[in-house]
Amino acid sequence: MITQRWKRLTVLLFCVYAVPLTAQQPLKYTLKANEIKASVSPQMWGIFFEDINFSADGGIYAELVKNRSFEFYTPLMGWHQPAATAGNAQVLIINRAGTNQQNPRYARITKMSDKDFVLINEGFRGMGIKANEQYHLSLFARQQADKPVKITATLLDESGNAIGTTVIAPDSREWKQYNVSFSATQTSPKAKLQLTFQGSGVLDIDMVSLFPQHTWKQRPNGLREDLVQLLADIKPGFLRFPGGCIVEGRELATRYQWKKTIGDPGQREVSVNRWNTEFAHRSTPDYYQSFGLGFYEYFQLAEDIGASPLPILNCGMACQYNTGEVVPVTEIDPYIQDALDLIEFANGDASTTWGALRAKLGHPAPFNLKMLGVGNEQWGPEYIERYTLFAKALREKHPEIKLVNSLGPNPDGDKFNFLNDTLRKLQADILDEHYYSSPDWFLRNAGRYDSYDRNGPKIFAGEYAAHSKGIGNGDNKNIWQSALAEAAFMTGLERNADVVVMASYAPLLAHVDAWQWTPDLIWFDNLRSYGTPNYYVQKLFANNKGTSVVPLLKDNQPVTGQDSVYASAVVDNNELVVKMINVSAKPVAVDVAVSGVKGLAKTAQLTVLRSDNLAEVNSLDDPKKISPEEKVLPVKGRSIAATIAPWSVYVVRVARQ
Template identity: 70%
Template sequence: MKAQRIIAAFTMLAGVYTIPLAAQQPLNFTVKAGEIKTPVSPNMWGIFFEDINLSADGGIYAELVKNRSFEFSTPLMGWSIPKDAVSNGQILVLNRKEEHPSNPRFARITMPATRSFEIVNEGFRGMGIKAGEQYNFSLYARQQEGAAVKLTVTLLDDAGKEIGSTTVAPNGSSWQQYKASFSATAAAAKGKLKVTFSGQGVIDVDMISLFPQHTWKERSNGLRADLVQLLADLHPGFIRFPGGCIVEGRELVNRYQWKKTVGDVNDRELIINRWNNEFAHRATPDYFQSFGLGFFEYFQLSEDIGASPLPILNCGMACQFNSAEVVAVNELDPYIQDALDLIEFANGDVNTKWGALRAKMGHPAPFNLKMMGVGNEQWGPQYVERYTIFAKAIKSKYPDIKLVNSLGPSPDGDKFTFLNDTLRKLNADILDEHYYSSPEWFLSNAARYDSYDRKGPKIFAGEYAAHTKGVNNGENKNNWQSALAEAAFMTGLERNADLVVMASYAPLLAHVDGWQWSPDLIWFDNLHSYGTPNYYVQKLYANNKGTDVVPMLKGNQVISGQDSVYASTVVDKATGELVIKLINTAATVKPVAVAVQGVKNIAANGRLITLGSNDLQGLNSLDKPTSISPEEKNIDIKGKTIRTDIAPWSFYVIRVKINK
């Protein structure tokens, strides 16, 4: 019977259906609003951030200059330089590795007396420039003895026309930072920055930077405001950072090392991004990590939007899909020390080494770190061996820190089974399950956790997304079919909130001109951004999280695919409301009657929020960012029964006041 229901749902999701000949009888459901099943974790619905698809540099990190410190593997990548200037030595890139190992390169410009010299930065697939916006330019520079070189800084639009300018006149023989601000007179979707040198002599320049004035909270070295606002609007319970596979690196030398991402931005060591050449069909040779967005900024962002921080650290293993490199167990100490020091950085007193650095960076108060991930998507006995050592060291010093542990890259199979069995025997805190699969998989697994062992570890649904064309297929789209399947699956996560304590879609962000992986929750170009239908599914769950799960049944069964309907219910003690979520995966209307038990009365009207489309292939876009987005209206209620007709292929949220 269950298999028949799933097959029917698959057929309907594929768009093959028949119109019923007669009106359907309503489906009768019961909500037992007086029977609290389990509290909902405050962290339940969160976000997973990884620097993939130009998510950080070129994305949420608002820096507009690419390769600002000449540290890319090709030192002048991103810069247009006159060919004769390179060949005749008018520009040189010097390497001072012994003196400044974290930022060794800088550019030396030699100016003859009779002409100017210019370099142009292309930005990250261009620079998004807004008319009337103030832009803040800065660089480090020093003049050689006898030099008198000044800079003219100019914004160029898509056609190369000047749309804003200022001048900078460095005047010292030692490295100093110079700043200037100016406004753009016109907009550009793919602008550029031109720096013109004039005068005579030799000048050294480094960290050439341009930020819009309007960043998130107007911070210098800040974040792109529209993208952060989309995250804040989700009201996430946590932010998992910095990834993902970049935690591991293709090799250990390129793993993510948090200590190199804090402190003065000028001293943060750039490395290649592991997504630079991961996919031949989406190669991105100019993809590096400047770490202007580092661990301090991640913690700060978490605090800004009310989310608990969840950092993930390398456990001495590179990506097993790539190099399978591991550090010897007897050489794990530096990796473990990084974990211990991170807790001190986040929570330590300002008199401690790392707590003092946090305070110096502008945040004396602790960040209240409560959990940490050990490894990303590792598997096998080598992971268990390293996790065990990490857990002993961390729990010994910080017993209250909860550890998130990998169950590998898939939700089943030998790798999953081995880790699931082994880590349960080791009394692990939280197990991280990942699922990238078809919409059909999500429908058939909505009841996955109904029968899980309640005595073991908690579950983190750490990475999931419905892939309509198959995993690692560049043709995947964030269409309504994928979002609807995820909404159905999430009823099972919410219904089992005693076991599933966190969940996050992945990946989070993607630049329309620089992505490597699809689908993704939020898409953007240099000026605009939009939430996908999947984004609005996440938002409806997170904004209607409630405080406690209550049973919703059809007869004696939970509602998980019968008649193509999926459902879950919570109460919100803060507002005194019952919150019902209903998903119809069929191509036909589903009339429902929901009898509410365990209450004295319910309000005569409530709120109905609907999300849906009559086209399963429907999409949002930069041109039509809210084509598929929630709509809200009132719903009338008679007695203690809520009646509604769930439209085909729809997600409904009903909120109604109750008196228990």
């Protein structure tokens, strides 16, 4: 819904728009190309990943089988026994926690006759199957009787028709992994996997897994290609992982523990996802974490897309909105050791314990970790007490690692003020500010960092998004009004790059059938995906990051909403990059006089992102309804003249002479 403030502004500006365009005088801006105001951090515009909205399992992690190792609290959740064959066998879930704590459960299928018995896995709101794609099915099995049981695996479309089949014939009384590949004959967005057990006997099964052949870089246990490509196209400066509140857990027992997420996927301990019942209006009790996408894969993903890794670790505090559980400071050492070990895992050579493990997993070279987050969205003196212990230990052993520290869940108020004041006195490295608010808030705060202390800690705008209908209620949409307001705000981040060194929209991904939180940067179903208008704003800024900020002024002041325009400028090698955002309903003519150059090229590259409807959204059926358009802008002398269309983002790149 368009806010009343925007409505009033629109009515007013439409009245102004009624004046003939020939009477409009261009706004006069000055761009001082030879006055470097600040360097832009290479990590300036990045991405924040959290396993919310089925972002990992059921999302970017390409596994198609839900509850593949029977470890959900309800062991057969995701599995279905059709009534027609249910009486032909007994399914027993056996728990071997005494000998295998990481993957304790497996299923024993006892066939009393030769009549077929069927188990069907529903996938993550179905399975996205593509015609002619090859699929790799694997499972662990062992025979328990003289008469062997074989398995026919079949892909079923939404109508129950077979669209691909293969056979597995387990032949051992010991656990053994079986791998087969087969092709699908048709495309189905909500397919299922049917396992038909044939013959009489007893068969144990575990880790039933199905992957498409075409994962990102064709890796086994890989990631979904289209989603990773959307991330790579942003050209992000950093990848923050694994969250977010996932780091904290509802209680400490379900916090994210990175050491449990590396190595053999079959030995990664499954955990309930802390978002599964967080929101009553979007309860998802089948939301768990297999950790098939774990810390090794996160580091690998960051490297693949050219982003600096930014892992966030639990600091001995569970989510303060839930249990508020904390570990006593006298027992904090294991948490600190986890941080030290992670640095060794990322950067240590093969002579170190954790560096050797990284090499064994297939990555002898270090991951070049430079930053580490201590806690997620903690607040209060309890956080300061634990942060201080972390900082002391990490700075003593790894002074080269910059620490990212929480300023709580809000950009102001008592919690924020206490942390901001205290952490500045403690000379913290980087302070993580979060803001989810209305589009109006983002417009009003485009100058937020203009008056920040230039000698204090750096700022990480770690989570932000303009919400159209309040916070956390599920009614928010990725409308153009929100993306436009974010773009305006981001000019303020860029202008203050000497203070703000990183920024990331949040959350990143959302399944259209299994989300908990809106808005989100990228939406997907089981086969398709699209970037929102907000995505294209992030991409435009990241793809046009530049290396140095130069002043762009009107009446010797930064352009922070005067005449409804927000603007910033950077130098990128031999080019000037000017970003101008018009948040009004009328076109605005501007004339940017450039000083400090001998001349400019005769034409500039102009990228326009706009819509005539503030409530417009992209969708799976129309994924690029709002997306960038490339144009050529004539340039005369040392002046950039343009008429910025209503409700639009303009990015101008011009070579300087």
